[in-house]
Amino acid sequence: MRSALRRAISSVRWYVRELTDESAYDRYVAHxxxxxPDTPAPSxxxxxxxxxxxxxxxxxQGFRCC
Structure with a gap:
């Protein structure tokens, strides 16, 4: 039961991070x-x-009103 609950929570967390683009920094650091490899990743x-x-x-990109 706990394993299934953990997987569900992990899946929801992944989905929300992807939806809000919170994981963009992690993808950039990996890139x-x-x-x-000789370039330090920015903070x-x-x-x-x-x-x-x-x-x-x-x-x-949408930084305008109309």
Whole structure:
């Protein structure tokens, strides 16, 4: 019973993280580690700042009212 409950909770947690894009940083760190091993990965704060800056520069990303 506990095993099934743990799996269910784990699945819900995974789904919510993917839905809210909370796992984007983890995917980015894995990418940097695999493709650019000599480059240090940015902190989560730096990553979120880079991502926000990139979204604000691109008008298709939705930072406008209409």
């Amino acid at each position: 940097v580690g695999a493709d650019h 989560r704060r730096e990553f979120e700042r880079m991502r926000t800056d990139r979204q604000e520069k691109d008008p298709r």
